Amino acid sequence: MAIGHIGLAAPRARAALHVRVRELLDREWFLGPAFVTPALLLLLLLVAYPFVMAVYFALSDSFIGRPSHFVGIRNFIALWESDAFRQTFQNAFVFTGISVALKLGLGISLALLLSQPLWFTRAIRGAVLLPWVIPTALSTLGWVWMFDSLYSVVNWTGLALGALDPPGPNWLGQRYHAMAAVITVNVWRGLPFFAITILAGLVSIPRELYEAAESDGAGPASRFWYVTLPLLKPVLAIVILFSTIFTFSDFNIVFVLTHGGPINSTHLFATLARQIGLETGRIGEGAAISLYLFPVLVFVVWAQLRYVRRQVY
Amino acid sequence: MARASRRRRSEKVASHLLLVPFLVFALFPFYHMALTSLKTDRELYDRAAVPLLIQQGPTLEHYVKLLWDTAFLTWIKNSLFVTLLATTLSLVIGTVAAYALARLRFVGVGAFGTGIFVTYLVPTSLLFLPLAQVVNWLGLGDSKWALVITYPTFLVPFCTWLLMGYFRTVPREVEECAMVDGATRVQALLRIVLPIAVPGLVCAVLFAFTLSWNEFIYALTFTSSSDQITASVGVTSELIRGDIYYWGSLMAGAVLGSVPIVILYVFFLDYYVSGLTAGALK
Known part of the structure; x- marks a missing residue:
């Protein structure tokens, strides 16, 4: 020096x-x-x-612009006694369960197709990934219009193809249809993540394994079952865990598409927390609703650390 | 020989055909969005019209209305402001943290690594209510600066996680060589490691930009005045009056609000693909 x-x-x-x-x-x-x-x-x-x-x-009876008092777990009890919350609780599991299952099934299929030799690989991957990069709030707005009660293009197409009876469902106004709509948009937006990540997992499987299985007389189905799927397991585990926490905590799609309606039938924890915590001002209860996301977060973190990433950093 | 290649060819065609439904599902909403934004109101609200085509001539009236009669350009400017600042801030903080995690040994490094990983998984909808209070206490209520300081809470863990993976791929020897030649660690980071990790940095910038541009719940909660809100919030809240949806302008806003991301996307598609998998898998 x-x-x-x-x-x-x-x-x-x-x-x-x-x-x-x-x-x-x-x-x-x-x-x-x-x-x-x-x-x-x-x-x-x-x-x-x-x-x-x-x-x-x-744990308090916080209200916007008012001093608060400690109330213990009274908020949590009050929530359990409210129909809106119990409905939301159920919705969250239905929504997450169906969405993740669909994304997984479709994601594996799409990844398998994308791993085949294709003519326009780049363009096709670009198109597949597009829903994932466009601002969700804005693209969901497009879906609101597609599900419009009077001018729905979904219904128009369904009627034109003879798949629906006139006048077609009011997608966002009927409870099961609204849930189906919310799940559809979530699958639409989340599928690229599944497909592209699983594709990365597929590409990393050594070709020799397939050749060995083929020379042992394994057909396409058993090759998928005995070679592809076991080797994809770690990737699938990560993708499922990731998607579970972010689907469970989804806000944008429900907020824009249905606002939780009709009659709370599509509310998720995040949207109900906002409605109770901000729109009606009961921050204590709102925070308690948000905290219901926490056990899921803990589970996902635990599972990732325990089984997927033995060594974190 | 000929038969085998013909079989391969027909398999290839079959793959493409099977992809068609997936591609229609992925792209149709965008097509419909763009189409709607170009239709006249008369055609939009004509129940006898075919919604899949423009038959009564395209029009730019919705775009004109959006750009001249609403604060849309202000919202876009706010989005850019927040996104650029939050991305820069997060990239700097994330780079040094990632370098420390990937290379340095010090007390607490393991705990910090786990902490970063955990916060990486924390969804924004878990903490937005108390965060709104923190933002108010900091005197940033209803200000776009609130977004500049809160977006890094999800961007920094992401950038750190992503860059850590890239820094680990830089061989230690390269860096040690430079240090033997008299460079300090900081110089080695700036002149040796960062240039090698440029693809990682590009990835981090792209994703940070995309994540902030697309962020919705914080923007919706922390800001509300027309001169502070971002494009996503502006289009979804200010263009809807009560229960009246102006679909032409709404779709024009959705199209224009996506343009910056689409431009990046077209140029850096491969980075998006690799960053998506790296973020989840590394």
Whole structure:
């Protein structure tokens, strides 16, 4: 470490400081914490702290612009006694279960097709991935119009093909149809993630395994069952876990498409939390609803750490 | 020989045919959106018209109305402002954190890695209510700055996670060589590791940009004035008056609000494909 000129005292002191900082930055015990501090502060202030507040709100009778009191688990009890919440609870499982199952089945099929030799690979992949990159709130708006009660293009097509009886269902106004619509849009938007990720898993399976299975007389079905599926398992596990937490906590699609209606039949935790917490101002109850997402988060994190990523960082 | 190649050819055709329903499902909503935005109101609300085509001539009136009679351009500007700042901020914070996780040994590195992974999985809808209070306390209620500081809560874990994977692929020796030659660690990071990890950085920027541009629940909760909201919120809230939907303008807004993402997408498709899998699988 050469210090340029030996001259006045002040520059020398400054140079010495410079050298010390430089040396400090070369020490891992210093540089490491220094590098993670910004991220750590951000996450403490804007993730950990709000989480503690969410728990506090959930245990209090907070109302917008009013001092609050500790009420224990009264919010949670009140929620269980409300029809809207019980409906939401059920919706969340129906919505997540059906959506993830459909995305998985369709995703595997689509990935298998995409892994075949194709003429326009890039264009096709681009088209497949498109629903995933377009702002969900805006594309869902397009679906609202497609499901419109009077001018639905879905109904028009169904009627033209003879698949529906006139006048066709009011998709967003009837409870089961509304749930079907919400699931459809979620599958539409989430399928690319499944397909592209599973495709990456498919491509990484060594060709020799298929050749070996083929020379042992395995047909396409048994090759899929005994070679592809077992080797895809880790990828499928990750994709399912990811999708479960983000489907369960979905907000955008339901908010734009149905606002939770008709009569709460499509509400999910996030949309109900917003309605109770912001629109009616009962923040305590709203926070309690949001916290119902937490056990699912814990499960997904646990499963990922336990089975999928033994070594996290 | 000829028969085998003919069989391969017909298999290829079959694959394409089987893909058709998937492609129609993926693309039709966009086609219908664009079509609607170009139709005259008379045709839009004509129950006898065929909704799959434009028969009474295309029109730009909805776009004109959107750009001149609403604050749409302000919303786009807000979106750009928030997205660019949040992306830059998150990229810087994420890069140094990822480097520390990938390369440095220090007390607590394991716990921090787990913490980043956990926050990566935290959905925005879990914390938006208390976060709204934090935003108010910081004096950022109904300000786009609230979005600039809250978007990094999901962007930083994502960037860190993604970049950590890329940094690990840079051989340690390359870096050590530079350090033997007298470079400091920071110099080695800036001049050796980052240039090698450029594809990763591009990926991180693209995804951070896309995620912030598309973010909805925070934007909807933390901002409400017309001069602060982003494009997604503006189009979904301000263009709908009560129960009246102006479908032409709404679809024009949805189309234009997606344009920045589509432009990036067309140029960087391969990065999107690789980043999507890297984010989930690495």
